[in-house]
Amino acid sequence: MSNNKRALKGGEFLIKDVDYTQVFIPEEFTEEQKMIAESCRDFIQQRVLPNVEELDKHNLDLLIQLMKEAGEMGLLGISVPEEYGGFGQNFVTAMRALEEIGKGFSFAVAYAAHTGIGTLPILYFGNQEQKQKYLPKLATGEYIGAYALTEPEAGSDANAGKTKAVLSEDGKYYILNGTKMWITNAGIADVFIVYAKIDDDPNLSAFIVEKNTPGFKLGQEEEKMGIRGASTRQIFFEDAKVPVENLLGERNKGFKIALYILNLGRIKLAGATIGAAKGAINYSVDYAKQRKQFGTYIANFGAIKHKLAEMVIRTFVTESLTYRASQNIEDEEEALKQEGMDKDRAAIEAIRQFAIEASIAKVFGSEALDYVVDEAVQIHGGMGYSAEMPVERAYRDSRINRIFEGTNEINRLVIVGELLKRGMKGEYDLLTPAKEVAKELMAIPDFGKGSEDYFEKKHKLVKNFKKAILMVAGAALQKFGQAFQEEEEIIMNVADMLMLTYATESTLLRVEKLSKMYDPEKLAIYKDILDVFSFDTAWKMYKIGVDTINAFAKGDEQQAMLMGIKRFTKVDPVNTKDARRRIANKLIDDGFYNF
Amino acid sequence: MKILVLISNVPDTTTKVKFKDNKFDTTGVQWIINPWDELALTRALELKKESNGKIEKVAVAMVAEKSAEPTIRKALAMGADEAYRIDTTAKDSYSTAAELAEALKDKDFDLIMAGLESSDYNGLSVGAMLAELLGINSVSAVSGLEFDGEKFIVKRDIEGGYEKLTVQTPFVAVVQKGIAIVPLIPNMRGIMMAKRKPIHVIPAKGVEPLIEMVEFELPKPKPPVKLVETAEELINLLHNEAKVI
Numbered sequence: 108m109s110n111n112k113r114a115l116k117g118g119e120f121l122i123k124d125v126d127y128t129q130v131f132i133p134e135e136f137t138e139e140q141k142m143i144a145e146s147c148r149d150f151i152q153q154r155v156l157p158n159v160e161e162l163d164k165h166n167l168d169l170l171i172q173l174m175k176e177a178g179e180m181g182l183l184g185i186s187v188p189e190e191y192g193g194f195g196q197n198f199v200t201a202m203r204a205l206e207e208i209g210k211g212f213s214f215a216v217a218y219a220a221h222t223g224i225g226t227l228p229i230l231y232f233g234n235q236e237q238k239q240k241y242l243p244k245l246a247t248g249e250y251i252g253a254y255a256l257t258e259p260e261a262g263s264d265a266n267a268g269k270t271k272a273v274l275s276e277d278g279k280y281y282i283l284n285g286t287k288m289w290i291t292n293a294g295i296a297d298v299f300i301v302y303a304k305i306d307d308d309p310n311l312s313a314f315i316v317e318k319n320t321p322g323f324k325l326g327q328e329e330e331k332m333g334i335r336g337a338s339t340r341q342i343f344f345e346d347a348k349v350p351v352e353n354l355l356g357e358r359n360k361g362f363k364i365a366l367y368i369l370n371l372g373r374i375k376l377a378g379a380t381i382g383a384a385k386g387a388i389n390y391s392v393d394y395a396k397q398r399k400q401f402g403t404y405i406a407n408f409g410a411i412k413h414k415l416a417e418m419v420i421r422t423f424v425t426e427s428l429t430y431r432a433s434q435n436i437e438d439e440e441e442a443l444k445q446e447g448m449d450k451d452r453a454a455i456e457a458i459r460q461f462a463i464e465a466s467i468a469k470v471f472g473s474e475a476l477d478y479v480v481d482e483a484v485q486i487h488g489g490m491g492y493s494a495e496m497p498v499e500r501a502y503r504d505s506r507i508n509r510i511f512e513g514t515n516e517i518n519r520l521v522i523v524g525e526l527l528k529r530g531m532k533g534e535y536d537l538l539t540p541a542k543e544v545a546k547e548l549m550a551i552p553d554f555g556k557g558s559e560d561y562f563e564k565k566h567k568l569v570k571n572f573k574k575a576i577l578m579v580a581g582a583a584l585q586k587f588g589q590a591f592q593e594e595e596e597i598i599m600n601v602a603d604m605l606m607l608t609y610a611t612e613s614t615l616l617r618v619e620k621l622s623k624m625y626d627p628e629k630l631a632i633y634k635d636i637l638d639v640f641s642f643d644t645a646w647k648m649y650k651i652g653v654d655t656i657n658a659f660a661k662g663d664e665q666q667a668m669l670m671g672i673k674r675f676t677k678v679d680p681v682n683t684k685d686a687r688r689r690i691a692n693k694l695i696d697d698g699f700y701n702f
Numbered sequence: 703m704k705i706l707v708l709i710s711n712v713p714d715t716t717t718k719v720k721f722k723d724n725k726f727d728t729t730g731v732q733w734i735i736n737p738w739d740e741l742a743l744t745r746a747l748e749l750k751k752e753s754n755g756k757i758e759k760v761a762v763a764m765v766a767e768k769s770a771e772p773t774i775r776k777a778l779a780m781g782a783d784e785a786y787r788i789d790t791t792a793k794d795s796y797s798t799a800a801e802l803a804e805a806l807k808d809k810d811f812d813l814i815m816a817g818l819e820s821s822d823y824n825g826l827s828v829g830a831m832l833a834e835l836l837g838i839n840s841v842s843a844v845s846g847l848e849f850d851g852e853k854f855i856v857k858r859d860i861e862g863g864y865e866k867l868t869v870q871t872p873f874v875a876v877v878q879k880g881i882a883i884v885p886l887i888p889n890m891r892g893i894m895m896a897k898r899k900p901i902h903v904i905p906a907k908g909v910e911p912l913i914e915m916v917e918f919e920l921p922k923p924k925p926p927v928k929l930v931e932t933a934e935e936l937i938n939l940l941h942n943e944a945k946v947i
Contacts, residue, residue, distance in 0.1 A: 138772050142779055142893050149887045181890025194890045629729070697718060701730065 113442050114435060118463040118526045120609055121573055122540045124566070127619040131199065131434030133426055134621060140200050143185070147207035150180060155211040159500065162213055162336030165328050170217060170336065171251070171295050178248015182208075183222055187230060191242035198437040199430065202378040209382025212504055213336025220291040220337070221245070223375045224368050225252020228300045228313065231451045232356040232364050237315060241298060253296035255287035255316075255342055256365055263517045266311060266362050270303035270344060279351060281305065281314065283322070283344040289511070293325055294338030301344075302361050311361035315353040322347030333503030370458050372512040374436070374465040377429040377472035380508060384422040384476045385700040387483040387501045391415065392694050394487050394498075405486070409684075412691035414482040419690050420636050421475035423702055428613035429472060432464035463525045466518040467606045473508035473515060480505040519602035520595070526605070527584075541581035544574045548671045561634070562622070565615045568641055568678060572608040572648055575675035576601065578668060579655050586659050600655045607644045614640055632693050632702070635686040645678035652676065703757045703849070703871075705746045706811040708802065708829070709739040709777055710792065711770035712822040721918050726822075733773050737885070738817025740780075744882040746815055747781040749849045756851055759783050761811070765792045765801050771901065779888035779896035790906030794913040799831035805904045807836065812871040813854055818843075818878040829876035839873035845880030 114129040136144070154173060155162075161169055177183055186201045187193025196204075201222075209215045226245045229237055229252075244250035261268040270285025283303055290299070297318050302311040316323060326341030356364050392415060395406035405411050436457045443453035458465065483498040484491035491498050509515045530537035558564060580601045584591050592598070618637045622630050652672035660668055694700065713719070714732040721727055735743070743762065750757040762777045763786040764770060774785045786809075788801045806814075816829030833840030845864065846857030853868050856875060869875075888896070930936045940947045 138775060139893060139897065141772070142776060142888060142896075143890070145776075146779075146888050146890075146893065149885075153884055153887065179889070180887065185890065194894060699716065 113438055116529075116535060117435075117459075117461040118529055119535050120464075120612060121526065121576060121605065122535060122537060124570065125612070125616060127616045127623075130431045130613070130616045130620065132617045132620050133430050134617075134624065136203060140203050143196070143200060144203050144207050146180065147182060147204045148210070150177065150182065151208060151211040151214070155214045159212045159214070159336060159497075163500070165294075165335070165338070167294050167338055170214070170338065173214060174217060174221065174251055174295065175248045177218065178246075182218075183226075183248045184246030186222065187226065187242055187246040191230075191238055191246060193242070193246040198440065199433045202375070202430065202433045205375055205378040206382040209379030210386040212383075212500055213334045215379050215383070216334045216337040216504075216507075217292055217295070219372075219375055219379055220254060221252045221296075224254035224372050225292060225296065225298070225300065227371060228254070228355060228364055228368055229315065231367070231455055232313070233315075236352065237355065241315065245298070250297040251292055251295050253290055253292035253299045254368070255290045255293075255299050255301045257287060257289050259286060259288055263514060265302075265365055268302060268304065268311060270301070272303040272305045272312065272314065272349070274305075274351070275348065280348040281351060281354065283314070283316070283347040283349055285344050286341060287344075288326075288341045289329070290340055290342050291511075292338055293340035293342055294328060296338075299342065300355065301342075301349075302365060303344075305358055308359045310359045311365065312358045313355040313361035313364045314349050315355050316347065316349050320347050320349060331507075333500070333506055335503075367455050367459060369513055370462045370465045373469035373518065374429065374432060374458075374461075376508060376512050377425065377465075377468035378433070380472035380476040380505075381422065381426050381429060383501065383505065384418070384425065384479040387476075387479050387498060388415070388418050388422060388694070389699045390497050390501070391418065391483045391486045392698060392700075394490070396695060396698065398488075398490075406691075406695045409688070411486055412688050412695075413684075414486055415694050416639075416687035416690035418479045418482055419694055419700065419702060420640050420687075421478055422700065423636050424610050424614050424640055425468070425472045425475045427617040428464075428610050429468045431613045431616070432461055432468055435464065436461050463522055463605075464609065466513070466521045466525075467609050469512060470509075470515045470518045470522075470602075471606055471610055473505075476505045476508060516595075516599070519599050522602040522605055523580075523598045524592075537577070537581075541577045544577045544671075545581065547574070548578060548667055552674060562615070562619050564679065565619075565637065565641060568645065569608065569612045569615060571675040571677070572604070572611065572644070575648055575652050575672055576604045576608060578671050578675065579604070579652050582664070582668060583655065583659055594659075597655055597658055600651045603651055604648055607647060611641050611644045632689060635689050636702070638681045639683045639686045639690075642678055642681040642683060645676045649673065649676040703753070703812045704759045704761070704810070705750070705757060705813045705815065706761050706763055706806070706809070707739060707743045707746050707777075707782070708814065708816040708832070709743065709762045709764050709773070710736040710817075710820045710822075711764060711766050711773040712736045712820055715821060719920065721920070724918060726918070733770065735773055735777055736817050736820045736822075738819060738821075738877065740817075740885040741882040742815040742817050742877045743777055743780060743782060744884075744886040745847055745877070746813075747886060748882065749847065750781075753849055753851070757849060761785065763788070763802060763806065765790060765798045765906075767791050768903075774901055775896050776888065778899045778901075779892040780886050781888075781892055782899075784899055785901045786904055787901055788904050788906050790908070793911035795825040795827040795831060796913070797909040797911040799828045799835055800909040801906055802828070802832050803835035804907045804909070806832075810872070814838075814872070814874045815847075816874060816876050818876055829874050833874035836872075836874075839869055840876065841867070841869055841873060842876040844875045844877045847875060847877070847881060 114125055115123055184193030185196045185204050188195045208218050229241050245252050256265050258268045272281040272283050275282055299316045301314045301316045305312050322345045324343040329339040395411055396404055398405045439460050440453045440457035443456055444450055480502045484502045487498050490496050583597050587594055614637050618633045621633050656668045711733050714734050717731050746760045750760050760782050761784045762782045765788045788805050792798045819826040830840050841856050843858050844856050845859045848855040855868055857864055857866050
């Protein structure tokens with residue numbers, strides 16, 4: 108792809124501007140990446156979609172069969188290096204594949220759990236023997252993988268897990284005792300990555316546990332709201348004998364593995380939401396073009412067009428920010444390798460570097476999808492409530508995305524917490540820009556005529572969003588000091604502002620890059636998307652900013668900041684109604700998501 | 703034995719067809735292997751796989767400009783061993799068949815497979831014309847193809863049933879529905895290998911087309927549909943409104 112073209116550090120987007128040439132956009136996929144995506148799409152269409160109903164009845168044999176077929180096609184080994192029987196594809200390619208698989212309802216969950224959290228811990232943290240033993244089987248689907256971190260009393264607070272491991276008297280085994288729950292793929296997996304604390308260690312350790320381990324037991328299939336076709340169970344360890352050589356990574360360092368894998372799982376989840384959203388949009392536009400009321404197709408109604416357009420916009424934005432971050436991760440990994448870092452370590456460090464963006468993608472993508480499936484049901488009216496329709500399943504299946512891979516609340520804490528941590532560590536300077544904004548607040552506003560250039564104006568808007576964040580968060584930090592972390596409502600707000608800003612910037616950079624590839628006629632619809640999204644964001648930023656300021660500021664400071672937030676979120680008027688109509692009309696004309 | 707499958711580069715079947723200046727507007731169009739050709743290639747690859755090495759090669763050929771290479775690459779990813787691209791824009795059935803005949807005359811393929819028709823201009827004639835120009839047999843309406851280790855056995859749909867025949871090689875089989883059930887999906891290995899497989903670019907002879915496209919017209923929008931719930935209602939409508947019974 109690219110050679111050492113690191114744009115920014117993770118989180119640095121808040122204080123540094125990026126050029127459109129420095130971001131990757133989905134319109135730049137290679138011929139090979141497109142072909143891989145097509146194969147994934149065809150596999151889902153031919154093999155998975157005709158079977159989703161049956162899968163939802165907990166038909167695990169069918170699920171295993173489909174996973175094996177995916178394995179035979181090589182789809183389970185996309186990220187696994189060739190030396191272990193995989194195809195050694197880069198990060199963005201794996202994301203693109205996952206996007207297509209994301210249209211496959213529960214199958215997508217089984218696939219993502221296997222290829223991501225089930226396989227990658229061994230790839231990145233396993234020793235040579237462990238890799239040789241497990242990876243070729245995981246890459247081909249001979250083995251199916253699962254990941255067991257959550258416990259009945261340790262969900263978001265994962266390190267509080269009670270599962271214990273003690274060394275056997277002969278020193279050959281770790282004896283595991285405890286319970287894990289919500290384990291995806293539990294009923295079909297051959298290998299589990301299991302976290303437990305050895306003796307009285309403060310932190311977790313990770314183990315590779317095979318399903319035929321004595322003392323390892325499976326619970327019943329959970330009856331869930333959605334993703335019913337994915338196998339989810341509790342697993343129990345009753346003096347389970349796990350060979351000592353199956354300790355994964357170092358003792359007491361398992362929590363680090365867990366965090367790394369979570370970061371990875373988060374951006375991957377965003378990838379899957381893009382596909383799921385496009386799927387739901389396609390079902391919806393198809394229905395809106397067939398369903399007649401009051402003598403006309405419902406696609407002709409403005410109320411429906413508004414929904415269709417907004418579904419497209421949020422999906423387009425998720426796509427813009429997710430692939431931008433994915434390419435950042437890939438470039439960072441390449442750069443670290445070129446600097447001489449071992450390749451597994453480089454992969455780990457690259458994803459850690461972009462943990463903030465991964466959390467943003469997870470939260471934004473899962474919430475965008477929830478909006479999309481909700482309106483998809485609404486467009487279908489009464490039929491949307493019928494289990495006969497795919498959107499009913501999409502609606503139920505979507506909901507888990509805001510919960511697993513760290514709840515969206517935990518992820519919002521991560522977005523802000525990570526940023527502050529890096530600022531404190533001196534990885535970049537947040538203080539000076541925050542002080543400059545505070546100074547600007549006291550100075551007389553610049554009434555000078557700004558640029559009239561379309562993209563320059565949009566860049567200025569994004570720059571102002573960043574100032575708004577620095578102003579609000581900077582003042583809140585100053586006010587609360589150490590107690591800031593207790594102010595979760597404010598943290599949630601700051602996270603939302605960061606997320607919206609990153610989303611707007613990513614969309615802006617994509618459309619700006621497209622302006623160099625497309626003629627004005629073709630570009631117009633993308634400018635509509637950017638116009639509507641950035642306009643809406645400005646007003647959202649204003650409301651969130653005001654709420655946050657009122658939560659802690661008083662007197663002159665409050666007044667100054669309220670004026671500041673107004674100034675920093677000032678946006679030119681946009682006729683969002685007409686812009687949305689144009690977006691919806693293109694969707695209706697094409698008949699499927701084709702942006 | 704060697705099989706050649708003729709493939710053509712056509713707009714995705716979900717394409718919304720638009721015209722600009724009486725020409726097909728290709729803006730935003732996704733291109734695919736013509737579905738009939740894709741099924742033909744699928745069957746050819748199945749036969750090769752089952753033949754214990756007796757079918758040693760499956761190649762594809764296309765008359766198209768360079769921009770069609772992603773479609774050719776897809777055929778290679780499905781498993782074709784090599785490809786020929788005759789470097790010109792396909793204009794009509796005759797010039798396409800003539801360019802192919804010229805390019806293939808010394809290539810000694812035992813079986814040439816062509817999809818019944820292409821989903822863009824639906825000419826239905828390249829396969830038969832090519833056989834004629836090459837002076838070899840041609841079998842049409844082929845819905846099944848087997849290989850017994852020495853010869854090809856062709857199944858043809860005929861009125862009220864089907865017939866099976868063996869044909870002397872070389873021959874052209876114009877294939878239709880039934881030749882394969884679903885098109886083969888390229889697997890990861892195929893995709894990775896596709897970039898290393900050769901696409902032989904053959905300069906075109908510049909055969910002039912015999913047909914000139916005069917005008918295009920889009921079909922009229924469909925009249926509204928009335929959904930009928932019961933048989934009685936249907937009979938009533940056919941009798942009283944449509945007055946056909």
